[in-house]
Amino acid sequence: xxxxxxxxxxxxxxxxxxVTLSCTxxxxxxxxxxxxxxxxxxxxxxxxxxxxxxxxxxxxxxRFSVNFQKAAKSxxxxxxxxxxxxxxxxxxxxxxxxxxxxxxTGTSLTVIP
Amino acid sequence: xxxxxxxxxxxxxEKGKDVELRCDPISGHTALYWYRQSLGxxxxxxxxxxxxxxxxxxxxxxxxxxxxxxxxxxSTLTIQRTQxxxxxxxxxxxxxxxxxxxxxxxHFGNGTRLTVT
Numbered sequence: 001x002x003x004x005x006x007x008x009x010x011x012x013x014x015x016x017x018x019v020t021l022s023c024t025x026x027x028x029x030x031x032x033x034x035x036x037x038x039x040x041x042x043x044x045x046x047x048x049x050x051x052x053x054x055x056x057x058x059x060x061x062x063r064f065s066v067n068f069q070k071a072a073k074s075x076x077x078x079x080x081x082x083x084x085x086x087x088x089x090x091x092x093x094x095x096x097x098x099x100x101x102x103x104x105t106g107t108s109l110t111v112i113p
Numbered sequence: 114x115x116x117x118x119x120x121x122x123x124x125x126x127e128k129g130k131d132v133e134l135r136c137d138p139i140s141g142h143t144a145l146y147w148y149r150q151s152l153g154x155x156x157x158x159x160x161x162x163x164x165x166x167x168x169x170x171x172x173x174x175x176x177x178x179x180x181x182x183x184x185x186x187x188s189t190l191t192i193q194r195t196q197x198x199x200x201x202x203x204x205x206x207x208x209x210x211x212x213x214x215x216x217x218x219x220h221f222g223n224g225t226r227l228t229v230t
Contacts, residue, residue: 033216045221052216105155
């Protein structure tokens with residue numbers, strides 16, 4: 001079974017600075033999708049960014065970008081120009097070819113004004 | 114259109130009672146998932162429905178938990194004889210899988226916070 005590991009339970013960043021959240025995964029599949037979700041205190045899970053494994057180009061969405069290293073099975077999220085509204089729990093997720101989703105345990109991000 | 118809708122938003126029940134949690138997915142989404150999230154924890158997979166296929170029930174923690182999806186749309190998660198350890202947020206998510214490998218993301222509801230006293 002696939003596993004997703006987020007080794008940073010908590011992270012903090014100064015407002016306007018950049019922070020990188022780590023995620024690694026274990027799989028024997030060659031084709032899959034990776035996602036980052038944000039969960040603010042409202043508990044609504046919000047999709048931040050998606051990466052297709054067969055694409056070498058790293059996905060970007062405004063201030064959010066990923067560093068996808070397929071060989072290393074690493075999928076980190078970089079948040080640039082951090083804002084107070086970025087404070088939340090961030091989950092890394094893996095979607096298998098069997099349409100099953102596997103989530104990491106999350107990283108709690110604090111943004112310091 | 115509307116997003117994934119879950120009801121109730123909060124539910125307090127006494128130990129031993131049965132509860133039903135409802136999920137109304139995004140119209141046209143063929144896949145529906147239930148997850149459980151305990152306080153400060155990650156997401157625990159419970160069950161997955163895809164179209165008319167038999168559901169994947171491999172994540173249900175005990176036979177007190179069951180779920181159904183009627184008409185390929187609304188789903189109900191039922192917990193019988195609730196226990197205090199069932200207290201958690203129950204999240205429902207739906208997705209559009211046009212074909213295998215489409216990479217469609219999950220769209221989540223706001224969850225139901227269940228408290229068993």
